Amino acid sequence: MTLAAIKLGKKNRKNIFLNKVKKLLPEGGNLNACLTCGACASGCPATGLGDMDPRKFLRMAALGMDEEIIKSDWPWMCTMCQRCVYVCPMQIDIPQLIFNARTLRPRDERPKGIRDSCDMALRNESTSAMGTSPQDFEFVVQDVLEEYQEAQPEFADMQAPIDKKGAQFFLNQNSREPVTEPDEMVPLWKILHLAGVDWTYGSRGWAGENYCMFLADNDSWETVTSQTVGQANKLKSKTFLNTE
Amino acid sequence: MVKSVVGEENFIDMQPNRSNNYCCGGGGGFLQSGFKEQRLEYGKMKDSQIKDTGADYCIAGCHNCHAQIHELSEHYGGNYPVVHLWTLICLSLGILGPNEREYLGDDLKEVNVFHPETAF
Numbered sequence: 001m002t003l004a005a006i007k008l009g010k011k012n013r014k015n016i017f018l019n020k021v022k023k024l025l026p027e028g029g030n031l032n033a034c035l036t037c038g039a040c041a042s043g044c045p046a047t048g049l050g051d052m053d054p055r056k057f058l059r060m061a062a063l064g065m066d067e068e069i070i071k072s073d074w075p076w077m078c079t080m081c082q083r084c085v086y087v088c089p090m091q092i093d094i095p096q097l098i099f100n101a102r103t104l105r106p107r108d109e110r111p112k113g114i115r116d117s118c119d120m121a122l123r124n125e126s127t128s129a130m131g132t133s134p135q136d137f138e139f140v141v142q143d144v145l146e147e148y149q150e151a152q153p154e155f156a157d158m159q160a161p162i163d164k165k166g167a168q169f170f171l172n173q174n175s176r177e178p179v180t181e182p183d184e185m186v187p188l189w190k191i192l193h194l195a196g197v198d199w200t201y202g203s204r205g206w207a208g209e210n211y212c213m214f215l216a217d218n219d220s221w222e223t224v225t226s227q228t229v230g231q232a233n234k235l236k237s238k239t240f241l242n243t244e
Numbered sequence: 245m246v247k248s249v250v251g252e253e254n255f256i257d258m259q260p261n262r263s264n265n266y267c268c269g270g271g272g273g274f275l276q277s278g279f280k281e282q283r284l285e286y287g288k289m290k291d292s293q294i295k296d297t298g299a300d301y302c303i304a305g306c307h308n309c310h311a312q313i314h315e316l317s318e319h320y321g322g323n324y325p326v327v328h329l330w331t332l333i334c335l336s337l338g339i340l341g342p343n344e345r346e347y348l349g350d351d352l353k354e355v356n357v358f359h360p361e362t363a364f
Contacts, residue, residue, distance in 0.1 A: 043266070045266050045288075045289045046286055048285075049282045049285060049286060073279065076274070076277045076279060077274065077279055077286065078272065079269060079272030079286075080272045081266075081271065083264070083265075111277040111278050113276035113277055114273045148341075151341070152339075152358065152359050152362070174306075174307035174308075176311075181346065183344050184328070184346065186341070187328070187330035187334040187344055190337075191330060191334065209307075214273025215273065244307065244308070
């Protein structure tokens with residue numbers, strides 16, 4: 001006697017999470033190509049956290065277990081480092097699956113720390129996760145620069161330009177340096193000075209971190225990125241240097 | 245770059261390296277996600293990898309990695325100093341002042357200090 005084939009789930013397959021993500025990605029992220037070999041899970045530092053691993057997460061998505069995926073905190077414990085893609089014989093884009101899983105929860109139910117950092121970045125044109133204003137950034141940079149020009153006369157001519165037009169490089173800066181440890185900005189300035197590099201910060205969009213991206217808040221991510229890229233373009237810088 | 249700064253014989257790469265290397269766990273928003281216990285657990289692999297090199301210092305490429313690995317170094321008791329690349333470049337050039345040495349270990353704190361009189 002032949003057994004009837006087991007039917008998995010009652011969902012409309014077209015509408016499951018996995019298939020929605022496939023539509024967003026080139027080649028569907030190869031999300032249907034999993035051989036279940038486990039190479040991803042065996043080398044993933046997040047394997048075992050929250051009783052999850054990359055292979056299991058992909059299998060759950062393939063089985064249409066969308067509710068369990070929404071409940072899982074694991075998408076916030078994966079850093080989307082890409083190692084699983086490198087080792088995968090089928091180059092399956094698990095990190096994109098994870099990123100999109102972050103969007104499944106309402107914004108106000110995503111991790112507060114990441115959300116607050118994104119909201120800070122939206123507060124003013126700095127795009128700083130610490131909420132620092134363009135004026136405060138300009139003040140700190142100028143103040144630290146003058147202090148070092150005086151204390152270390154060999155660097156009396158060193159510059160830390162803000163909004164210089166037509167510079168070769170537009171540099172961004174992690175907020176924590178100007179805000180909590182300004183002396184850590186100086187070694188990089190010295191290297192750029194000695195190498196004769198033509199560079200500038202922007203008074204707007206100077207902050208390099210982008211927690212709106214990590215929050216998977218795509219509109220806010222775009223706002224933050226547009227701010228910083230817009231400033232670089234406005235200054236007619238030729239190369240955008242992301243120091244983050 | 246690192247080899248030219250510290251000397252070829254002093255550079256010890258981690259294993260595995262390049263695209264087979266392991267993420268430290270500071271990225272992707274993990275540092276701000278609130279899942280601290282899991283973040284430190286995640287970083288255990290990176291901490292072991294660093295300890296296995298036997299190197300005295302770890303160089304971090306970005307601020308997120310620096311914050312995470314620095315915490316791993318203290319949390320798992322390795323207490324190896326974690327430095328930004330710019331710190332070692334300036335140290336090797338003899339232009340690292342007394343107030344730019346926050347992350348150097350005691351063995352290098354007083355070495356080749358640029359304008360030591362400006363310490364505060």
